Amino acid sequence: MSTDERERTSARESAQGQSVAGLFGPLLRTVLGGAPPVRFEFWDDSAAGPRDGSDVVKVLSPDALRRMMWSPGELGLGRAYVAGDLDVAGDVFTVLRTLQGAASNDAQIGIGAAFSALGVARRLGALGLPPSPPPEEARPRGRRHSKSRDADAISHHYDVGNDFYRLFLGPSLTYSCARFTDEDTSLEDAQAAKHELISRKLGLDERPGMRLLDIGCGWGSMALHAAARYGAEVVGVTISEEQAAAARERVAEAGLSDQVEIRLQDYRDLAGETFDAVSSVGMFEHVGTERTAEYFTVIRSLLRPHGRLLNHAISSVGGSVMGSKSFIARYVFPDGELLDVGEVVLAMERAGFEVRDVESLREHYARTLRHWVANLEANWDEAVRLVGPARARIWRLYMAASALGFEDGGIAVHQVLGVLPDPAGGSGMPPTRRTWG
Known part of the structure; x- marks a missing residue:
């Protein structure tokens, strides 16, 4: 069994039979301030949002959630996308507007939603140390603008x-x-x-x-x-x-x-x-x-x-x-x-x-x-x-x-x-x- 398959199996078992969308849906509504305006599809083939939506955010691995838990906002989302743990189908501009809104609201979600996110992540097997950042990430050294x-x-x-x-x-x-x-x-x-x-x-x-x-x-x-x-x-x-x-x-x-x-x-x-x-x-x-x-x-x-x-x-x-x-x-x-x-x-x-x-x-x-x-x-x-x-x-x-x-x-x-x-x-x-x- 591959690493990805083991992660998915662990996530499904920890969710005790509930779909990822079923667990993640309420948190999405909190973060986005209502029903998702674009479709979210998860690694267990469950989905949240418009049924017939052509603009889709694909959460392909629990690693996407790990990255966002450890680096909330645009950096976590960006790392997940660059690494291929998160993907976009349809119009990237429409999808990005939605994700930008979520990132800008992360300071306003509140402690209750934060604990809810931790609980969802635990049940989905998405806790633990974050994956390494993609190697394309820059870490410049030396005096700035030398x-x-x-x-x-x-x-x-x-x-x-x-x-x-x-x-x-x-x-x-x-x-x-x-x-x-x-x-x-x-x-x-x-x-x-x-x-x-x-x-x-x-x-x-x-x-x-x-x-x-x-x-x-x-x-x-x-x-x-x-x-x-x-x-x-x-x-x-x-x-x-x-x-x-x-x-x-x-x-x-x-x-x-x-x-x-x-x-x-x-x-x-x-x-x-x-x-x-x-x-x-x-x-x-x-x-x-x-x-x-x-x-x-x-x-x-x-x-x-x-x-x-x-x-x-x-x-x-x-x-x-x-x-x-x-x-x-x-x-x-x-x-x-x-x-x-x-x-x-x-x-x-x-x-x-x-x-x-x-x-x-x-x-x-x-x-x-x-x-x-x-x-x-x-x-x-x-x-x-x-x-x-x-x-x-x-x-x-x-x-x-x-x-x-x-x-x-x-x-x-x-x-x-x-x-x-x-x-x-x-x-x-x-x-x-x-x-x-």
């Missing part, structure tokens, strides 16, 4: 395989918010529209051949757009080895090696160079509050007078450090931090920038993420082949949850444009936004 720790954190997320990213990002290989100009805009066209908007905000259309620094250049998409469309001389920097390798290949394939240089380099090591413009798209979330002043000071030192910076980053009202017990910190973005856009503006001003424009693309990021989730699900078997089922699950869960966060306004994304005035106060900025499109 160069070495940042390199490890970036590698954890970005060095999982370029072919995997191509599956859901599509041909643009752009891992940041797109800009949908109308209802029928494709993901590829929306990413090109975002690159075009950034190029125009930076003034690349005003003077061909400008020198652009792209910090956190990813797979080189922004650099390629600026060089091909506006003849820009571009330096792209990243600390992801796999991104740098793929970006260099794409640059060579596009015949732009004489215009675009891709470096494996930390932004803090940039010195002694001068640029006309700087773009930072989807990288600032890795900088950290303590390093924000240094980040903008470094960028300012690299820009000539009238030079512009476009900082494109996810934001959160009041700021948000991704806690060590959160799913996203353990599995997705170790050490990630979101700043309030007001703090970003203030930090740019303190570094000497004049802030000229702030734009939110919140709804666009929700739509972008829904495209990515659809692409991942459409290529699920290939994703599992490339990175394994656990990592594929991680990306599905984090992207779906992020889409919901942008939709309900829990998080946002802002482009903040700053310029360095000359000593006389001149900015070189156009009189209106009209040419930005």
